[in-house]
Amino acid sequence: MEKVILDVADLTTKYITRFGEDIYAVDHVSLRVEDGKSLGIAGESGCGKSTLALSLMGYYFPPLHYTGGEIIIDGHNISGMKPDDVRKSILGREIAYIPQAAMNALNPTQKIIHFIEDVVQAHDPTTSKQEIYTMAKALFESLGLPAEVLQKYPVELSGGMKQRTVIAISVILRPQVLIADEPSSALDVTSQKMVIKMLRNLMDNGYIKAMIFITHELPLLYNVTDDIMVMYAGQIVERASSKEAVFDPLHPYSKGLMGSIIVPEEGLRDVKLAAIPGVPPNLKNPPPGCRFAPRCKFARAACTAASVPLRELENGRSYRCILSEEELREAYAREDRQHGR
Amino acid sequence: MKGYRKYFLNKLLWFLVTLVAAFILNFILPRLMPGDPVAAIVSRLAQGMSNTAGIQAIYEQYAEQFGTNRPMYEQFLLYMRNVFQGDFGFSFSQYPRTVADVIRSSILWTIGLQFPAIIVGWLIGNSLGALAAYRRGSFDKVIMPISIFMSNLPAFGMAVVLLVIFGVSLRWFPTSGGYGFDLIPNFSLKFFWSVFVHYQLPFWSIVLITIGGQAIGMRSMAIYELNADYVKYSRFMGIKDRKIVRYVFRNAMLPQITGLALSVGTMVGGALVAEIIFSYPGLGSTILTAVLGQDYPLISATTLIITIMVLAANFAIEMVYGILDPRIKAAQAD
Numbered sequence: 001m002e003k004v005i006l007d008v009a010d011l012t013t014k015y016i017t018r019f020g021e022d023i024y025a026v027d028h029v030s031l032r033v034e035d036g037k038s039l040g041i042a043g044e045s046g047c048g049k050s051t052l053a054l055s056l057m058g059y060y061f062p063p064l065h066y067t068g069g070e071i072i073i074d075g076h077n078i079s080g081m082k083p084d085d086v087r088k089s090i091l092g093r094e095i096a097y098i099p100q101a102a103m104n105a106l107n108p109t110q111k112i113i114h115f116i117e118d119v120v121q122a123h124d125p126t127t128s129k130q131e132i133y134t135m136a137k138a139l140f141e142s143l144g145l146p147a148e149v150l151q152k153y154p155v156e157l158s159g160g161m162k163q164r165t166v167i168a169i170s171v172i173l174r175p176q177v178l179i180a181d182e183p184s185s186a187l188d189v190t191s192q193k194m195v196i197k198m199l200r201n202l203m204d205n206g207y208i209k210a211m212i213f214i215t216h217e218l219p220l221l222y223n224v225t226d227d228i229m230v231m232y233a234g235q236i237v238e239r240a241s242s243k244e245a246v247f248d249p250l251h252p253y254s255k256g257l258m259g260s261i262i263v264p265e266e267g268l269r270d271v272k273l274a275a276i277p278g279v280p281p282n283l284k285n286p287p288p289g290c291r292f293a294p295r296c297k298f299a300r301a302a303c304t305a306a307s308v309p310l311r312e313l314e315n316g317r318s319y320r321c322i323l324s325e326e327e328l329r330e331a332y333a334r335e336d337r338q339h340g341r
Numbered sequence: 342m343k344g345y346r347k348y349f350l351n352k353l354l355w356f357l358v359t360l361v362a363a364f365i366l367n368f369i370l371p372r373l374m375p376g377d378p379v380a381a382i383v384s385r386l387a388q389g390m391s392n393t394a395g396i397q398a399i400y401e402q403y404a405e406q407f408g409t410n411r412p413m414y415e416q417f418l419l420y421m422r423n424v425f426q427g428d429f430g431f432s433f434s435q436y437p438r439t440v441a442d443v444i445r446s447s448i449l450w451t452i453g454l455q456f457p458a459i460i461v462g463w464l465i466g467n468s469l470g471a472l473a474a475y476r477r478g479s480f481d482k483v484i485m486p487i488s489i490f491m492s493n494l495p496a497f498g499m500a501v502v503l504l505v506i507f508g509v510s511l512r513w514f515p516t517s518g519g520y521g522f523d524l525i526p527n528f529s530l531k532f533f534w535s536v537f538v539h540y541q542l543p544f545w546s547i548v549l550i551t552i553g554g555q556a557i558g559m560r561s562m563a564i565y566e567l568n569a570d571y572v573k574y575s576r577f578m579g580i581k582d583r584k585i586v587r588y589v590f591r592n593a594m595l596p597q598i599t600g601l602a603l604s605v606g607t608m609v610g611g612a613l614v615a616e617i618i619f620s621y622p623g624l625g626s627t628i629l630t631a632v633l634g635q636d637y638p639l640i641s642a643t644t645l646i647i648t649i650m651v652l653a654a655n656f657a658i659e660m661v662y663g664i665l666d667p668r669i670k671a672a673q674a675d
Binding site for chain 2: 087092097107111119122123166
């Protein structure tokens with residue numbers, strides 16, 4: 001088995017609102033990513049994907065608070081560390097982040113190179129500007145970005161170029177783990193492709209050891225990541241290899257999610273699009289038992305009686321449902337027959 | 342640098358256009374006021390005279406001397422020629438002093454009072470606003486209401502309040518003048534001390550008014566910037582708060598600089614009122630006497646000088662802005 005780079009156990013974080021209410025946006029999430037692997041996190045908007053990304057970095061500022069669990073990066077437990085230490089020795093160096101709106105992620109009145117200087121010197125103040133320039137130039141060129149970008153202000157760059165610049169800056173300190181939060185959602189298709197290519201390049205050439213890719217676009221995940229984790233209402237509802245998750249989802253929510261998008265792959269061409277009825281629950285008062293039960297076609301009385309644990313299958317897959325694998329497959333087959341497919 | 346030169350030339354052109362327009366308005370507006378200033382002077386001189394023909398002769402002589410008997414456009418051309426030679430003519434109300442002489446004795450008081458006051462007020466206001474945005478909590482809750490209250494006080498209101506509290510009730514500071522009326526301007530320590538003491542109330546009345554508005558503006562800009570995506574990203578790349586706060590305040594400061602350029606005219610107007618209330622020997626008091634005495638040449642000259650000062654301040658602020666905000670250069674270079 002490969003070395004585990006990112007090992008997260010039972011991570012729970014919450015938002016405390018202005019009115020003092022607790023909202024558990026990440027609820028007992030456990031995951032591990034091995035060396036050279038990438039994990040995709042999918043789900044509807046508001047299901048806790050981005051909060052999970054923020055929580056994984058071990059650096060919390062209000063309204064987000066840590067309540068429990070462990071985050072271990074390359075054998076190094078960061079969950080008990082002081083925020084200032086996390087910032088100095090972990091962020092950017094061990095784990096780096098590409099924000100959702102990279103368009104605005106750069107200070108508009110600062111040249112790119114000056115921001116890179118600040119990033120590098122925040123971790124090692126002894127590095128000279130000349131060294132940083134040489135380092136940044138080499139990195140940018142190896143990633144296919146022109147070195148002139150360094151001397152420019154963010155306004156002088158196009159959207160796609162800005163996004164790729166942010167990605168390059170994120171890996172300047174060679175972090176072990178890269179978390180990309182919807183890095184391509186705001187871009188046109190051509191720029192998206194370049195961003196995806198760049199991220200794969202980072203993995204393939206060892207700039208980073210593990211990647212977490214968050215998106216609501218499932219087809220993208222299938223193409224980029226090794227495994228996919230589906231989140232619903234702050235919890236993991238299914239984890240499987242990308243192929244299984246897209247073509248053979250087990251959890252009714254994953255099934256619905258995959259059924260509600262167009263995937264231009266063989267076998268999915270003629271499938272009718274189906275939407276999942278209803279909206280995700282309000283996490284202030286999550287529904288009892290299975291959180292998906294109120295929207296689930298196959299829900300029964302037992303679903304809401306007690307909270308449902310994750311079921312582990314032999315091949316490393318897991319899903320959160322009271323129905324067994326066989327029962328679920330049978331239910332899906334019955335559905336298909338009803339619709340005459 | 343090419344972008345900056347273009348920006349500079351563009352601003353310079355606008356500066357000149359505004360100056361010409363202001364110059365014309367400065368000439369015309371006082372002359373549209375009802376009443377005849379020459380008649381006022383003559384009636385003063387002719388008190389007790391009963392010879393109508395004699396009064397008529399005096400009137401015509403003054404009308405000729407001041408040029409008020411000529412058509413408006415001719416007066417304007419004459420005025421323009423004279424102004425370019427630095428000659429603003431005689432003051433009607435303080436005749437036989439020349440306008441240049443009157444202004445020379447008051448302009449330094451105004452410059453010495455207003456520019457330091459506005460700059461100090463701007464700096465204090467912005468620092469308080471930035472601090473309120475960054476610290477939040479009780480500091481913010483105290484600073485904000487006070488700022489809102491102060492920024493809504495009219496300039497004369499603040500001046501009167503300070504005058505009553507510190508001048509009349511507490512008697513800490515003198516209530517009027519630029520220096521003790523028993524002193525003759527000289528380079529003695531006593532004279533400087535007197536100037537310093539007389540300076541305090543008008544100075545702080547302008548500073549306090551400026552602080553309020555600036556603090557409110559800076560606070561909201563800084564709160565907006567503190568929530569910007571680049572702040573979050575910088576944090577997640579491990580950059581220290583001290584550095585991030587520097588980014589934020591530099592960026593939040595930019596609209597405040599524009600705001601200063603936009604409001605410098607209003608501020609100077611308010612400050613002139615403060616001068617009048619404290620009988621400060623600056624341009625504000627000069628304008629008041631000029632308006633009361635229908636002293637066209639003096640009104641035109643003072644308003645012209647104030648206009649030039651405000652425009653020049655504006656121009657200087659815009660130049661600084663062009664240097665501080667790289668987006669200006671980038672936009673112009675296209």
